Amino acid sequence: xxxxxxxxxxxxxxxxxxxxxxxxxxxxxxxxxxxxxxxxxxxxxxxxxxxxxxxxxxxxxxxxxxxxxxxxxxxxxxxxxxxxxxxxxxxxxxxxxxxxxxxxxxxxxxxxxxxxxxxxxxxxxxxxxxxxxxxxxxxxxxxxxxxxxxxxxxxxxxxxxxxxxxxxxxxxxxxxxxxxxxxxxx
Amino acid sequence: xxxxxxxxxxxxxxxxxxxxxxxxxxxxxxxxxxxxxxxxxxxxxxxxxxxxxxxxxxxxxxxxxxxxxxxxxxxxxxxxxxxxxxxxxxxxxxxxxxxxxxxxxxxxxxxxxxxxxxxxxxxxxxxxxxxxxxxx
Numbered sequence: 001x002x003x004x005x006x007x008x009x010x011x012x013x014x015x016x017x018x019x020x021x022x023x024x025x026x027x028x029x030x031x032x033x034x035x036x037x038x039x040x041x042x043x044x045x046x047x048x049x050x051x052x053x054x055x056x057x058x059x060x061x062x063x064x065x066x067x068x069x070x071x072x073x074x075x076x077x078x079x080x081x082x083x084x085x086x087x088x089x090x091x092x093x094x095x096x097x098x099x100x101x102x103x104x105x106x107x108x109x110x111x112x113x114x115x116x117x118x119x120x121x122x123x124x125x126x127x128x129x130x131x132x133x134x135x136x137x138x139x140x141x142x143x144x145x146x147x148x149x150x151x152x153x154x155x156x157x158x159x160x161x162x163x164x165x166x167x168x169x170x171x172x173x174x175x176x177x178x179x180x181x182x183x184x185x186x
Numbered sequence: 187x188x189x190x191x192x193x194x195x196x197x198x199x200x201x202x203x204x205x206x207x208x209x210x211x212x213x214x215x216x217x218x219x220x221x222x223x224x225x226x227x228x229x230x231x232x233x234x235x236x237x238x239x240x241x242x243x244x245x246x247x248x249x250x251x252x253x254x255x256x257x258x259x260x261x262x263x264x265x266x267x268x269x270x271x272x273x274x275x276x277x278x279x280x281x282x283x284x285x286x287x288x289x290x291x292x293x294x295x296x297x298x299x300x301x302x303x304x305x306x307x308x309x310x311x312x313x314x315x316x317x318x319x320x321x322x
Contacts (some may be wrong), residue, residue, distance in 0.1 A: 007205060007207050008205040009227075009288075010206070010223070010224050010228040010231060011227060011231060012208075013202055013206030013208070013228050014227055014228040014229065014232045014234075014235070015229065015231050016198075016230030017199070017206070017228065017232040017235075018232035018233065018234065018287070019197070019200070019235060019239070020199055020232065021235070021236035021239050021240065021292055022236075022239035022240075024250070025239075025243060025250065025258070026250055026256075027192065027250065027251060028254075029254055029257060030251055030260060031259065032236075034243060034284070034285045034289075035284070035285040035310075037220045038285060038306055038321065039310055039314070040200050041307055041310075042311045042314060043192045046309070047313060048315070050202050050314045052217075052313075052314030052315075052317050053314050055229045055310075057269060061189065062192040063192075063287070064307065065192045065193050066192045066194070066195065067196060067289050068193060068196065068200070069196020069197040069199070069295035070197070070199055070200030070203070070240050070258055070290050070293065070320070071290070073196065073197040073198060073199060073200025073203070073204070073290060074200040074203070074289065074290035074293025074294040075218075076197070076201055076293075077205055077260045077293075077294060078293060079295060079300065081201075081205070087207060087210055087212050087280075089213075089222070090222045091267070092219070092221040093212065093216040093219065093221040093222060096215065096219055096221065097212065097215070105212065107296075107298075108204070108209055108210040108211070108212070108291065109212075109282060110211055110212070111209040114296065114299070115298055116298055119298070126280070127281065128298065128302055129282070129301065129305045131247055131277045131280030131302065131305070132302035132305025133305045133306065133309040134257055134276050135274060135281055135284065135285065135288075135302070136277075136306030136308065136311075136312075136313070137273055137309035137310065137312055137313045138270045138271065138277055138309070139274045139284070139285060139306075139310070140270065140310045140313040140314070141266040141269060141273065141274075141320065142267050142268075142269075142271040142273075142274055143261060143262075143264065143266060143270070144261070145286070146225070146229075146284040146286070147222075147249060148284075149267075149271075150235055153239045153241045154236070154237070155233060155236030155239065155298075156239075156240050156260075156261075157192070157260050158221065158260060158261040159265075160262065161272070163263065163267045164268075164270075164271040165266060166271075167267065167268050167270075167271025167272045168272075168278060169200035169218075169275060170275055171269075171272040171273060171274060171281040172217075172218045172276070172278050173277015174275070174301035175275065175278075175279035177218075180279060180280070184282075185244065
């Protein structure tokens with residue numbers, strides 16, 4: 001077993017993710033949170049009069065640089081230390097995936113849906129484009145995402161973050177159990 | 187360059203996300219279907235470590251590496267925590283990714299995820315434009 005190519009168990013990965021909170025605080029009083037980078041990106045790249053994007057994004061540059069680092073980290077993990085085996089899902093999950101019509105488990109995402117030609121099908125468009133829109137709109141409206149609310153906010157015992165996290169899950173459950181099966185049948 | 191440390195930390199974070207497979211659409215489905223403990227273990231142990239760190243930082247009034255007092259802003263409650271939270275939840279189960287994993291997935295060699303990220307940017311932009319008309 002090579003520790004760098006095989007997937008990491010939760011008790012290794014989770015605590016390492018949690019360490020991002022103190023490390024960012026020690027490195028410069030930064031609150032862990034990724035979805036803000038989308039706002040900074042808008043403020044940096046899109047000319048607009050909307051007040052929401054009129055602020056000194058350069059003061060938040062660290063967040064965009066952190067995001068760029070994540071691309072590099074993904075590249076290193078995905079190219080040089082790629083897991084040679086298909087993802088080790090539970091039996092019941094594989095059964096559920098089969099029911100949704102997914103056969104290919106070789107990558108991290110179902111390649112039947114997440115590819116450029118499926119973008120032009122209704123199913124692919126909904127999952128890729130509409131789903132992405134919900135992620136960007138929802139996280140900003142909620143004031144954070146899994147990192148900003150569920151990890152940073154909860155670590156700091158913020159009750160609005162607990163509310164937000166419960167709503168993240170409620171939305172995810174609604175999609176998974178009710179709407180997704182309909183989309184997959186399109 | 188003072189931002190280099192953030193680049194390196196981001197790199198480590200992206201690497202961890204891929205290795206933990208928390209960026210996987212399959213793992214997110216498995217989580218929402220309660221078919222594996224993996225995601226819950228990752229999220230809960232991350233919160234536990236974060237909570238303990240914040241507790242210790244406050245207790246010992248720790249300072250940053252450049253000797254500033256560490257301050258963490260409180261999160262203000264808005265109706266957006268609920269409405270926006272539900273919306274993000276829908277999107278999380280559709281794309282199988284939160285914003286962080288999007289960056290890591292793009293790096294891992296999935297250019298289609300750039301489309302998801304651009305849609306998310308459009309989503310954030312749309313929110314910024316219509317913000318004042320939404321309940322908060």
